[in-house]
Amino acid sequence: MLSEFLRAQDGVITSAQARRAGLSDQSVQRRVRTGRWRRCSKGVYFVDDREFTDAARVRAGVWGYGPTAAASGLTAAWWHGLTQYAPDIVDVTASRTVHGRCHTGTRLRRRDLDPRDVVELRALRVTAKPLTVLESAIVRPGGAKLLDNALQRHVDLRDLWSAQVRNKGRYGSPVARMLLQAAADGARSAAERLLVKLLMKAGITGWKANYPVGRYKVDVGFPEAMLALETDGWAFHSDAEVFQTDRKRQNAIILLGWQILRFTWLDLTVYPDRVITSIRQALRCAASR
Template sequence: MLNDLLRDQDGVITLAQAQRVGLTHQAVQRRVRSGYWRRCARGVYFVDDREFTDAARIRAAVWAHGAHAAASGLAAAWWHRLTVFAPEVVEVTVPRNSRGRSHGGARVRRRNLGASDVSAVRGLKVTELSLTVVEASVRRRGGAKLMDRALQRHVELQALWQAHLRNKGRYGAPAARRMLQAAADGSRSEAERLLLGLLRQAGLTGWRTNHPVAGYKVDVAFPKQKVAIEVDGFAFHTDEEVFQIDRQRQNTIALCGWQILRFTWLDLTGYPERVIAVIRSAISAR
């Protein structure tokens, strides 16, 4: 039973779990003194005969903060497999009245989570998927990409709004609301406004909005250089028919000798310097 538990828990075990499978407190301490078990925090241990993986690190960090702690933010996003790379600092949410200090490698958020906002995933308490998407999307630059990907594959926009409204006073809530509003309308109009703002800030001139080309109107055009810029909103709004029409339109414009650049709301919010660099390169080369 002990070996099965350690295998399922990435080599991490609590004192209470060890006692439930028959080990005494003294037996646990002997393992620690011998170096076979490593103490991660009070009452939390790692069996040091295997690699201390990201999963083990996050599990130990959460359990170090008590039975009511839950992984949140980017740590929860990684645990839900929404992101590829685990964060260096593990965000842990604990009840407001929880005692104790933050342990090394962890950042504590104090707030009372409702039962609907906590899930058990692979034996660890984490924020529920919708709340995780809403919170993690504002924890890093380019986080809107995480929300867009989740909307395409995992969750509905309504569920994200519900999770947000249940937890309005949390850290990052205003930024999350703006992102959800952008997702709700597809964010194309907002993307266009962002692009125009970036062009002005960069001091680029000679561009026109809604410029006619080959029977179509492109969002922004540099007529002299024959460079057309098209902006898109959240990818989850795009269906197959719209995708096909856009490609036909793009091919027609390209056959008239125009270079076409496409940027999404995610590009404009997450990587504005890259967007301007690409535009500069395109208009200087023609």
């Protein structure tokens, strides 16, 4: 049983687990004295016959705060596979009843989590995906991109809103609410307004908003260049019916001789310079034809 614990838990084990595996407290202390086990924090040990990986570091950091603790923030995002690299500091959320100082290499928030916001993944308590996405998006550079990717692949917008409501008093809650409002059904019209602002700021002229092309209207049209700019919400293609309708509409506009550039909310908020560069290039190409 001891070998199974260590293999499944990246070489990290707690005192309670060691007792379940048949070791006495004296046996554990003897292993620590002889250097076979390394004490990470009170009641948490690492078997020092292997590499101390990021996974081991996260386990030790979370378990050091007791059974109510859970990995959260960017740490939980990495554990869920939402981000590629483990953060240098282990983010932990634990019950308000947890006392004592913050351990080295960790960042602790004392807050009682709703059971719906905690899952056990590979024998470690972590915040559930919706709450993890909300907490990570507000602290990570490019948080909008993380949220956009999560909406497309991992979570539903309704679940994000539910997690937001359950945890509305937490750190960063207002910023998360703004991101969710941008990702809601009205994101398309919000993106249109942002596109217009970018065009005006860049001094690009010759365009008209909601310009009719055939049976349809494009968000922004350049009549002389026959160039249409279209905006999309964040997870617009998660709805198969909407996706099919948009493509049918787009094909009809292209067959009328128009070129179409599509931009998402993510493009407009995170990469505005790239958006303007693409539009200028398309206008130059149209002028040279």
